[in-house]
Amino acid sequence: MTTCQADLKLDFAAIQSKNDLTCANEAPLKASPQCPTQPLRTNQLNLTFADLNYRVRNGFFSKEKKNVLSNVSGDFRPGELTAIMGPSGAGKSTLMDILAGFTTSNVTGSILVNGQTRDLTAFRRTSAYIMQDDNLQSLLTVQEIMSVAANLKLDTSHSAKQEGVDVILREMGLDASRKTRTGNLSGGQKKRLAIALELISNPPIMFFDEPTSGLDSVTSRQCVGLLKSLAREGRTVVCTIHQPSAILFDMIDHLYVVAEGQCAYAGGAQNLLGFLQKLDLHCPTYHNPADFLLEIINGDYGDHLPRLIASSGNGCSQLWRGHGGSHDRRAKLPRMASSAPELAPKIPLPTTPVFYESQAKGSAYYATNSWSQLRILLWRNALRLSRDRVLTFTRLTMHFIIALLVGTIFYKIGQDAAYAIDNFNLLFFSMMFLMFSVFNATLITIPAELPILIREHFNRWYKLRSFYMANKLADLPVQVAATSTYALVVYQMSGQIPELNRLGLFVMMCVLVSLVAQTIGMILGTSLNVQNGVIFGPFAILPFMMFSGFFVHLNDAHPYLQWLFHMSFLKYGFEGVMVAIYGYDRPNMKCSKDYCHYISPKKLLKTVDMKNSEYWFSTLVLLGLYIALDLTAYFLLRLKLKQRLYR
Template identity: 40%
Template sequence: MADANAVVLNLEEKGPPNGNLIGKVESRLFEAQKLSHLPKRPPVKLEFKDLTYTVQEGSFRKKVQKEILKSLQGKFASGQLTAIMGPSGAGKSSLMNVLAGYKTRHMRGQILVNGKERDLGTFRKMSCYIMQDNHLLPHLSVMETMMISANLKLSQKMKLSEKKLVVNEILSLLGLTESSKTRVTNLSGGQKKRLSIALELVNNPPIMFFDEPTSGLDSSSCLQCVSLMKSLARDGRTVVCTIHQPSAKIFEIFDRLYVLGDGQCLYQGSIRGLVPYLKNMGLVCPPYHNPADFVIEVTCGEYGDHMSTLAKAVKEGKCKESDRQLMLSLTPASSVAPSRDQSPLTPTQPNGHLPLSSSSSEDVAAAHAQGDRSPSVEIKSCKAVQVTLSMNTRSGHVNGSATVSCTDNQYQDISEINMKHTFATNTLTQFYILFKRAFFMILRDQVLTQLRLLSHLAIGVMIGLLYLNVGNDGSKAYSNCGSHFFSILFLMFTALMPTVLTFPLEMNVFIKEHMNYWYSLKAYYLAKTMADVPFQIIFPVIYATIVYWMTAQPSDAQRFVLFLCIMVMTALVAQSCGLLIGAATPSEQVATFAGPVTAIPILLFSGFFVSFDTIPKYLQWLSYCSYVRYSFEGTLLIIYGLDRGDLECKEGDFCLFQTSEDVLKELDVEDGKLYVDFVVLAGFFIFLRLCAYCVLRFKLRAAR
């Protein structure tokens, strides 16, 4: 029999009364509270009742409502690390998305935050959702990524030096200090996962959601990740994660378990109470068998169809009763003791410290049922803390429990959190930070940026050599028009195709950051689209300058400037078209296919391959929708209009066009107005940009 000797220590609010022994215990108690520079947040208790979530399946005509979550109930308290488990298709991710506020449509039921109905705007500011995949920007360093997060999520009134203290403290805690100058693309999987967590820790959210945090990690990295989440929970946060068949060692780190099967809750309670509870339900876990594997096998039906029985038992409160009985059986004789080289008062928790709790009696009961686990607490709100450490000479471990008498309610009203429905920074600051980030991303993307520059130089020289000195030759007027059309064609595709992938490549990053309340959609859209504008001006100017002088166009400063402007406008409109296509398409593959396909009708009705009068009347309206038509018309008016004189015609050559007016008449643009072409191109630019923004806004709402 275990020889248990209990030692009771009273730790008053002003500190330990005496003795170095008590000081050692106190240092263990507060080991998890290392983030001293983070903004303070009160604890959050999340509860949901009769939660139902449905999705639509089937064809457009025959849509069927499929129920993913079926009248779920549950509660996640602060200071606890809760695992949501279940087989594939059980509804784990759906439950996480609904609780985190990522899915709001087709959801019924109550979600309560600290006992009050959840306000989604406020809740999103005080919570974070770290997804399964690490959606990070590859060309930024760890420190740069963290500082962007700090500048966006922390108050503008906070000094830069204070923000750096917060960032350095988080990086030190998560073991990323040595990698602070490393680019994200060169980080390992475990480091990327820790960086994803670090980005959300900047504003110290009291509730954190993790979707499959151990996915793709080795056993060592998995243990580090789950231990980190445990430490975050011990700091007073509410930490909830989905996990798929963890090892026994990792499974024991969790405080609470929520098991799903076919959209129903089959168990909710302590980790330690799982096996006894299932045994009472007639499901005996085999010896030396991982309880996590066993409960998944049960939900998959390998031991018979117990789904309805387990779901009914949860609704009848048998899980709570089982936890309460387990607590009563463990409380009188706490079975733990020190090893020879261990101090009798040194707890051997997974994270090396003993947590405290001021939770409700129900939470404390559940915590006691876990043996060496109990919820953490904000000590400032408590008058006295009583810690009981029991020693077991046979097991060589120390077990601890804590009872806390608090004068104030631990779970405060959400209105006291002082979080308005606004972002931490204003729109102008968000735009400035995001513009810098997007600009540096383009500069550091060597493949995209350098290839674009080289292509404009190489193709410009190639076109110049092919159409060398044809600009003022009357016998080669058609060739000169062809050179201008292919210049427009080249600038159109070089602006269109890279931009098509702008939003598909970063959509996951944007959704994660926007839903975690980093910045607004309009700030992101303006910054992302404007960051590429300087490159869409510089590259066409370089190309057009080479082509203009190599093809011997008129040596007129006014014509040259106007030629550069029409080329730049063409590139900007093509870029806007690419943004719209990228925003409207669901994936990279669809975007790369839709880009060239949509460009075909634009080119067909441009006026180069067929004149306007030749187009059937029922298709002529398409010509007005082609921005290339206005670019080509404007280019011809710049080169051959503006009162240009006669063209050169060498002796012995047949000159079809003697004057520049003949060229304009032949191409049916003699009545064109240059200012109209510029105005229409500017209209296309604004209209397409607004359409792309509206499409993004619609997709964002549809994603919820």
């Protein structure tokens, strides 16, 4: 055990003694410093870390690694608003991600919770991470999104959930905005709503990444006042902040300064000037101490950073911690927030003690089971899709308008042998249109859903498979309706043979092609961002079109390239609609001209190398591809999520 680790353990023991933590009437589960045979029972969590290191590669092809964090240590306590401050690129967000459990790979060192080694699963059950971007469902109202969160995160009665939502909205100053869609909220309201969503589970430790980013000075002050109020109720509140104003700086209880991956100061914000004066660094009168410290770190007054790191013990030193000043500053908060009393909420921690030990695996990781999660998420997605004019109504309208246009161009040619080749072109265009329309829509929408998924999944709202199934099932009726609308209108206007079974086969094949294209779009949308997806997505889908059998027939291709045709899902879809229209012993067609070469449907199928094609074989291939690609999309999303959560 290092000296710093020993100091942190001793300091934690002092905190326990000060808070009068007792062992009376506790079950003997695990030893603790005060009760050797019993676990620590408290509704507060103290977070300490020692000798944290984090290394990343300099480049993708480089084997060399650089230190983002180097042997940093610290102690973040309940009841205090802790701010991690530092210049851009100093490592403050990286430290926050590691402490929150968002980053776990390439990390060495120890992280303790109430004096025990942190168990990540137990820790995530008792913590919340509010990220810099709000990532809210913009089409849902405040009441709706809070109800969804309550139903997912609480395992209580409906009345208890509603009562909890009412209390949080009232205390967070959002009661008057219940019926407002989140997309229409102001920046400060969105920030408060993001906090309110995580307060539903009432976690004892909360992390905030740049909570004042994008907010004006007044709203920033209100936001920090809100965080301070949450800490005053006994929570451990940790936030990153780049360069706080003098007012914001005065509201901070514990300041942790990161520079070049090391700790330049750890202690009370009110003790910073005394710390600097000990090093003969005197802050000018009326100068913001935070600005002065950043100027020192940036080298404006010389190279003093090594002295700062040494004096703070890289976060080990507790000399500048100070407790009296924080209590004095707490008294200032009501005056500072007097213009907006609703920003000083009273949402105390539950009186039930938090059992935090790695051996206690009995409590469920999620509050609700998979079926309940699926039901709630289905309702949310259905509500969102019903209000999304672009994703839902535009898709339906676009398919209908394009169908009318195509039907007008190819009007009543389906039963005339003189236009057999034109009908052949029509069927291929239909497959191509259905493929590209759903592929492009999915390619653009999936990246927009990822940030919401990351925030909610990391904060234990639901399992990934529940989210994935809910999205698939909610979007399925819209996709089937849009594809069927196009297929029915085109089939009728183009004058195809009026047989119900052929119509059903045609529509079903169109739907299958669109669903396979949708899963391909989901795979690429998960792998690429919107910009790269728009650029490289069409290049990924074009080979399926090139080897569909329309531009080059299978038997005309080089033998070494014929295997590529069998890899194209569009080939099977194209063969399926051709068989649905011209197969199954369809009688000879009428001819409106003196000579029609393809008066026999079989002759047309033979010319285009589809004489031996089977509709149901194509159906089975497309179904198999859909299932395989759907599983691939799910596991790719799972891998992507794991990499981003535990990178």
